[in-house]
Amino acid sequence: MSGYFDSVSDDAYFGEATWEKAESEMQRQTLDLALSKANLPITSLEYLFAGDLLNQCTSSSFAHRRSGLPYIGLYGACSTMAQTLGVAASFIDSGLGDTAACITSSHFCTAERQFRTPLEYGGQRTPTAQWTVTGSGAIILGADGAGPYITHFTPGILVDAGISDANNMGAAMAPAAFDTLSAHFRDLNISPGYYDLILTGDLGALGADILLDFFARDGVDMSGRYNDCGLMIYDRQIQDVHAGGSGCGCSASVLAGKIIPGLRDGVWNRVLFAATGAMLSSVSSQQGESIPSICYAVSLSSQKAV
């Protein structure tokens, strides 16, 4: 889906000397681009909500250290885009500000060496493994505007189903997605048919199957309206990414690149964006721990909530 992105870089270093600095620079450029598309100066932003996968969330803190913006750092692993949108929307809805930006990123090379092995090692990946997306997405929220609109936010609970295979995040996160989506449908007293598109991110091939299986057991049919950002971002016929994409930047760039424009252009009227995160670290895996996961759901609509 590269045609949907506002910018595609041929340089994984983004002109910097290290991958970590590259990821920060990518995130900084993404915010710049979003502001330029919105025709807003950076000084018009009242809050910046950001997060990423790196230890101590340095991609975000270094990206914005000269922005001068009130900064709220969040950690939700790969769920960060939905988490920042939900918290930012809550701030704006409550009158604490009129304009906020939400941004997140991931980088294959920073994630691979932090969570798995040095890239030079050339380790084999299991079929259940996902491929961390090198990407970033930014969304600017305003109290006014022509939409799309955020109408609801369902924050998730931590769910730990006992999966301890760090190469099978989809299986670890699917129960969290099931929990949050079920809570969302229950709270709003709606069925999946309320939405034109229900989008998880990033369960990958295996996790998405597990989620559909959970719903099928409850007699809930999601077919025809369900997809996963990890399955959308790559062409798995020609890109060897095993179970699909992952990383904060995956759902963020799919949402910002394809879904928001699609809501604006009438492709969909109502989308449920349910990003998922696996809250492990390499230390917790080395200590034999299972993987707590979380899912935040944000309802997006081309129409204002009534």
Added chain:
Amino acid sequence: MSGYFDSVSDDAYFGEATWEKAESEMQRQTLDLALSKANLPITSLEYLFAGDLLNQCTSSSFAHRRSGLPYIGLYGACSTMAQTLGVAASFIDSGLGDTAACITSSHFCTAERQFRTPLEYGGQRTPTAQWTVTGSGAIILGADGAGPYITHFTPGILVDAGISDANNMGAAMAPAAFDTLSAHFRDLNISPGYYDLILTGDLGALGADILLDFFARDGVDMSGRYNDCGLMIYDRQIQDVHAGGSGCGCSASVLAGKIIPGLRDGVWNRVLFAATGAMLSSVSSQQGESIPSICYAVSLSSQKAV
């Protein structure tokens, strides 16, 4: 100030097999204790705002993975207690919920080996270094109650003054504290005299001196009403902690153990709690980067805001 704490443990492992699991268990016990003091069941909480220093914030996510609570993970390094309080107060003030808990922790042994050297190495510390507190603090916020009250929240901007010595966090964080406190006084059109106590956490001896020096240059006198959690938590005459305490658990346990009860008992009427964080990682330091820092300020009052 050990007499102020609700619980003091003789076991740095909290009965667990590793320090990381110990920190999670400490944080879980702290929330339990706060709920028991408030005489509330855990199910009465509508949100849990949490964060810590460990890679991917696992102390928090593992502590609460069986809590069943809607979970918002934040990352503000050692500023996390003020950051969670500010965001949680915003949620409650805006009617998004009636009850939320804010919690954070740090552990000397997990931080030391993650950020510095293996404990067994017995590395010498520089005089400017601070000592990561093994501690945790939890605060439960409610829409109703007899106080103390949160009356204002000033979220900070990232400030990078070019300090790159990871053993001198106080110097890196003092400019952020100065920026946020100055913005707070300016926004509210008040002077430091408005507060009975202005409390940073954790600048330590050197950072606190730098902050007072910055204000003195502006002709602003903070004397007699300023202190720093990193200077309060240890008795530096008998505890060899160099420049003082640090870590999310330092300001959290000083606030929860001494300040909140002091507000309730009339020791102070108005306290400005300004926790500071250094947003570095060991990777950013190894790559020669300077240290972006942040400070969040939360006004606490024994009286309701008018």
